[in-house]
Every structure is written in structure tokens, then in C-alpha cells.
Amino acid sequence: MLRAVCVTLGRPVSLHALALSVALGIPSAILFSANGLRARDVVALSHHSLAMRSLLWAVWLLLSAPALRVLLDAPGSRTLRALRLPRGSLVTALLALAALVQLPWAILFARGGGSLEAGAAVTLAIALNASLVVALRRGRWLIALALGGLLLLWDPGASVVAACGALWAPFALDAAFRCALEQRRTSLRLTRPTHPLLALYVTHLLRLLRSAQARLVIACLSGVGGATGLLFSLRNDPTERVLQRALSALALPLTLAAAVCVAPVLESELSLRVMLRSLRVPRSFSLGAFFLAIATPSSALAASSGVAAGAAYHASTSGLGVTLFGWAVILSCAVGIWGRFLESRARRSAGTFAAGVTLIAALALLLAFSW
Amino acid sequence: MVILDARDITKILGRRVVLREASLTLQRGERVVVLGENGSGKSTLLQIVGGVLSLDQGQLELRGRLGFAPEKPDIPEHLLVGEWLDVLASLKGLKHVGELPFGVAELSGTRVSALSLGQRQRVSLASAWLGAPELLVLDEPTNGLDAQTQAEVVARLSGWSALIATHDRAFADAVATRVVSVRAGALS
Numbered sequence: 207m208l209r210a211v212c213v214t215l216g217r218p219v220s221l222h223a224l225a226l227s228v229a230l231g232i233p234s235a236i237l238f239s240a241n242g243l244r245a246r247d248v249v250a251l252s253h254h255s256l257a258m259r260s261l262l263w264a265v266w267l268l269l270s271a272p273a274l275r276v277l278l279d280a281p282g283s284r285t286l287r288a289l290r291l292p293r294g295s296l297v298t299a300l301l302a303l304a305a306l307v308q309l310p311w312a313i314l315f316a317r318g319g320g321s322l323e324a325g326a327a328v329t330l331a332i333a334l335n336a337s338l339v340v341a342l343r344r345g346r347w348l349i350a351l352a353l354g355g356l357l358l359l360w361d362p363g364a365s366v367v368a369a370c371g372a373l374w375a376p377f378a379l380d381a382a383f384r385c386a387l388e389q390r391r392t393s394l395r396l397t398r399p400t401h402p403l404l405a406l407y408v409t410h411l412l413r414l415l416r417s418a419q420a421r422l423v424i425a426c427l428s429g430v431g432g433a434t435g436l437l438f439s440l441r442n443d444p445t446e447r448v449l450q451r452a453l454s455a456l457a458l459p460l461t462l463a464a465a466v467c468v469a470p471v472l473e474s475e476l477s478l479r480v481m482l483r484s485l486r487v488p489r490s491f492s493l494g495a496f497f498l499a500i501a502t503p504s505s506a507l508a509a510s511s512g513v514a515a516g517a518a519y520h521a522s523t524s525g526l527g528v529t530l531f532g533w534a535v536i537l538s539c540a541v542g543i544w545g546r547f548l549e550s551r552a553r554r555s556a557g558t559f560a561a562g563v564t565l566i567a568a569l570a571l572l573l574a575f576s577w
Numbered sequence: 578m579v580i581l582d583a584r585d586i587t588k589i590l591g592r593r594v595v596l597r598e599a600s601l602t603l604q605r606g607e608r609v610v611v612l613g614e615n616g617s618g619k620s621t622l623l624q625i626v627g628g629v630l631s632l633d634q635g636q637l638e639l640r641g642r643l644g645f646a647p648e649k650p651d652i653p654e655h656l657l658v659g660e661w662l663d664v665l666a667s668l669k670g671l672k673h674v675g676e677l678p679f680g681v682a683e684l685s686g687t688r689v690s691a692l693s694l695g696q697r698q699r700v701s702l703a704s705a706w707l708g709a710p711e712l713l714v715l716d717e718p719t720n721g722l723d724a725q726t727q728a729e730v731v732a733r734l735s736g737w738s739a740l741i742a743t744h745d746r747a748f749a750d751a752v753a754t755r756v757v758s759v760r761a762g763a764l765s
Contacts, residue, residue: 395657397656397659397660397663397667398663399663399672399674402667402668405663405664405668406664408664409653409664412660417654417655474653474655477652477653477654478651478653478664480627480629480651482668483627483628483629484627484645485643485645485668486628487668
């Protein structure tokens, strides 16, 4: 039974968990370096400060949600549901896979507060994530979600949280697995008839937001990692040439952030192709929407990084923000052109795309150093 | 008044001549049903008229706007039905989606990925009707539809200009003002 669940759901969940761990590992290695933060301080701060606790948990729940969703609605999960497996064994297997997703969270709390802290954090995170999935489909689960939120805000201590989490997580995960394939109670309609370019752009953005969250998380983590690296680099090795440092520090993360968005946006465009042709929509609109959608996540991250770096090191926040925004747009366009070029070729592979993206990042680095 | 004038259309896919010097005119208010065996070139003809495929030879003149419903409704899975219709209205230059036929208004809050085959076909047909185009190009419009919706399609088609490909002989008899058949890429 356990083998059936692991074969069906194990691979996609492991891949997502691995991607999340690797993506978090890069900024964490910088943040928790010898002269940087200590896990103990982060955990202690999360217990003492309500704002810090809320922020930390909100970020983690947001990051881990896509991987948990894979566990609940991976392609093979329909067959598992149809098999009517013993509920206890199924939930145990689901819990084991959900815990795999929580590995970075567990490491943080284990290093910062011990195994009980880690157990409390992991079980509560699984329970909250699963309850959110159910609450979006069953109204009464909003109460459970609210109680979980209160528990988080109250913070009664690791043993109480661990006990509550251990009791609550299996029920929440079981309920989430049973209802995950149902339509949400309310889906927010995010479009109105507007200019064709804007309509296509919103369609691509919705594709990223709704069906490519894992990629968006990687893009965000890449951008945040780059920004963190920039801030640490400016702190440890101050320079007069902040702009050059920023351009070079963010060249690779911004290229990566744009690259992970190319495939879903191209797929979105492909699904519109018949209508675009039959309605004779100008090609400039579809090209414009494609590049705008690819550049949006990376340029937003770049502008925020620029403002943060400017504020921290007394440089011009607007100047740095605007320049990095432009830098992200240029890099995104380069990655987008490469993606479209490959898409038009009969022989293409992920490896070729990755090689091109690496070359673009290397050229960007050279350009930044020669600024 | 001629709304569609296709002359000597030839389409070659790979090494195969799918359409061979096919000519067809369609007057306003006419509903031409294209019948033919599988692979005879019906869908290719409709895709050429719909602007999805290009011509290899011949001339195509279309007077007025066109509403196209492909054989396999290609609708982005991540959108709600209402959002898809908004996007389509934007692409057609409309300010409002307006009245929706075939009970599609009830589906507007549903994700496209959650639609059944019949519901998807209803959305595709409503998309073709959006903005009241001068010519409807419908490829196998009865695929997956229940009898009630098929009857609604028949009733709604009266008074419209349409080019329709179908296998359904009863549907063709109910809607056609003229029937043409395609055999080995040639229209007759």
C-alpha cells in the first residue's frame, strides 16, 4: 500500500520538495553563513515577536503550498482514490510525503530549538496548509483554519503545538486529499473586457499564478537570494560602485527568474493560438504580452531589491530601483527571445534552453563588470 | 450579398494534397454544411476559412467578422469560463460580453479544466457567437452535446450565415440551406 502511494505520488512530490530545498538552500547558505544569522536567533525571535512569527509562517506556508498541492492532485492520485485504500495507511503515507516537503522548515526549527520544536513546526504547517485546501472547498473548515491561526498567534509552547498539530494534521490531510479535486467554492474572476494586449498579458499572468506556482516560487526565491547576496556583499565589502555591484549580483538570479517563466507563458500562448489566428490578432500584441508576462516577476523582484539596497546603503533608491528594473526587463527579453527561437525549432531540449540561459547570464555578468 | 468567396484553394500538408482547387461561395443568410468522410479535408477547409491555416494556392475573400469554433475546443485550462469570454471579448474588440447562449452564463465561475466535453463544446460555440459575427465557422458543433443543446444550436442558427462541418446527417438536414461534400480534397 505504502509502495503504491510512494510510486504514484512520491516522484512528483520528491521533485517539488527537492526543488524547494535547493532553491531555499542557496539564500540560506548566505543568510546562515558564519557571520550571518543563527537558526537559534531566528526561532527565538519568532517566539518573542508576533510580527516576525506571522511573517515567517506566512512566507513558509506560501512557499510550501505548491508542493503540498502536488501531493493532493498529482496525475496518479485519481487512481489512488478509486482504489479505496485503507484510510489509516493512506494518511500515514500522505503524512510522510508531506513531511518531506517540510524538510527545510524542520531543519530550521531543529537547529534553532530542537526536535520537539521541529515536530511542532512541521505538524502545524502541514495542518494549516491542508486546512486551507479544505476551507477553500468546505466553508466549515474556515473555523479550523481560524483556530490554527489563533494557536499560531498565541504560541503556547512547542509541546502543546506539537500535540495539537499531531492530532490535527492527519484529519486535515485526509480531508484535503478527499476534496482537493473538487472545484473551489468561489473563484475570483480577474478579467474584464479590455485592450487585447492587456487581456493576453493577464491570461499569461494567470497561467503563472494558477498553474505554475512552483516555478513562481523558484523565481521569487532566486530573486530574494540575489537580493540577499547583494545586501551581504555590500555590508561585508562596501563599494562606491553600488550600481555595478547590484547589476552583477542580480544578473544570474534575474536570468533564472525569467527563464523559469518561459515555458508556462509559451504554453499559455499556444492554447490561444487558434483564436489568435482566427481573430487575426496582430502579432505585436501576442509578442508584447509574452515579453511583459516573462518580465513581470523578475522586474518586480529587481525593483524591490534595488529599493532595499538603496535604502540600506544610502544610495539613490529610485535610481537603483529603476536601473535594476530595466536590467531585469533586458535580461527577460533576452531569455524570452531564446525561448521563442527554440520553440520554433523542431529539435529542441531543456538542456539546450538551459545552456542558452547560462550563456545569457554569463554575458550579463561580463556586461555588468565592464560597466 | 457574398460573404465568403473561396476560389481554387489548394492545401498541401506534408506530401499530401488535402484540398485540391476547392471553390466555395457563401451568401449572407446561407448555411452551408460540409459533409465528407474522415480525413477528406473538411476540417482543413474550415481552418483555412477560419484563418488558422494558411493557403498554398488560391484566393480567399471574407467580408465581415468571423466566429470560429474548432473541432477540439482549445481553451486555456487555467481560466474561468467567464475570464475566457472576457479575454475573447477583448480580442474581438467588444466592450461587454453580452448575452450568452447555451447556458454558458451558469458556467462562468467554473474553471475550464473542470468542464465536461459537452460543457466545453457549449463554451466553444458561445465563443463563436460572441460579438454577433457575420459568418460562423463551426467544425463538428454537435460533438459531445446533449439532444436539448443540439436543438438549441439548430434553433439559434436560423437567420445566421454559417459554414459547418459535421458527420451528423440529421443535424445537417435540420440546419443546411445547401450541402456540399468533400471527397479526397475536392468539393462537389
